Amino acid sequence: MRTIVITTLLLLSFNASAQWGHKPPPPNPPPPVPLDGGLIALIGAGAALGYKKYKDRQE
Amino acid sequence: MVSFNWDSIKKFPQGIRKDKEFLRFIGRFLSCLIVFTFIYESYLWFTEQQRELDWITYKVSELSHSLAVALGVANCEFSCFMDGCYIGVEGKVINVLEGCNGLKLALVYSSYIIGVSGWKWQSVVQVIVGIIVIQFFNVLRIGMLVVLRDIGGDLYFFFIKYVFNVLIYIAILFLWLIKPYIDRAVYKDVN
Numbered sequence: 001m002r003t004i005v006i007t008t009l010l011l012l013s014f015n016a017s018a019q020w021g022h023k024p025p026p027p028n029p030p031p032p033v034p035l036d037g038g039l040i041a042l043i044g045a046g047a048a049l050g051y052k053k054y055k056d057r058q059e
Numbered sequence: 060m061v062s063f064n065w066d067s068i069k070k071f072p073q074g075i076r077k078d079k080e081f082l083r084f085i086g087r088f089l090s091c092l093i094v095f096t097f098i099y100e101s102y103l104w105f106t107e108q109q110r111e112l113d114w115i116t117y118k119v120s121e122l123s124h125s126l127a128v129a130l131g132v133a134n135c136e137f138s139c140f141m142d143g144c145y146i147g148v149e150g151k152v153i154n155v156l157e158g159c160n161g162l163k164l165a166l167v168y169s170s171y172i173i174g175v176s177g178w179k180w181q182s183v184v185q186v187i188v189g190i191i192v193i194q195f196f197n198v199l200r201i202g203m204l205v206v207l208r209d210i211g212g213d214l215y216f217f218f219i220k221y222v223f224n225v226l227i228y229i230a231i232l233f234l235w236l237i238k239p240y241i242d243r244a245v246y247k248d249v250n
Binding site: 032034053054 | 145201
């Protein structure tokens with residue numbers, strides 16, 4: 001377990017330093033494609049699912 | 060005269076005891092989320108100090124670019140800067156920022172899995188499989204967006220953008236819902 005955690009952290013420590021683009025960024029930035037807009041809802045859904053799971057087990 | 064209901068007082072600790080399991084889950088879920096977020100934000104802070112782009116955003120962008128090329132987008136360009144990557148045909152590029160790499164969703168997913176089952180090797184396997192599934196959907200989403208940006212109008216682009224986002228969230232909920240069945244089928248575990 002500890003090995004997996006350490007390996008994951010080591011992998012995360014890599015960065016993209018050698019992989020820069022050479023062209024300047026576009027003057028008018030294009031629309032971004034974010035994915036993290038519903039994080040709070042997802043956390044709430046996780047908590048609700050957990051609550052349901054334990055309630056079901058009690059019954 | 061107001062009478063005091065002693066029964067409700069007596070039942071209170073029983074209620075807490077009944078919910079102890081749930082409170083333990085919430086404690087593990089939120090503490091994992093806080094620790095994972097702290098590690099990730101520290102990593103982002105570190106890369107920002109180095110004036111570099113984080114490796115996850117870069118890899119997701121690179122794979123999405125490869126997918127878009129494989130799907131037939133001619134002259135698909137790919138360039139990365141400190142704030143993110145640009146993928147697509149000139150004049151029709153999309154911007155992949157840190158918030159697009161799907162890792163924050165993966166952290167919430169992983170925290171739930173560990174919150175339910177604790178730190179077991181089964182949890183780690185499910186976390187790894189789940190992260191691969193989330194990133195697969197994310198690369199597919201960005202690759203498809205590049206294709207659609209190339210061939211379609213903005214309305215279609217935004218429609219697909221939201222549909223793909225919802226699909227990834229549904230995929231996470233689905234993975235959470237099938238977790239007890241996987242535990243039972245693969246690990247003979249009822250937890």
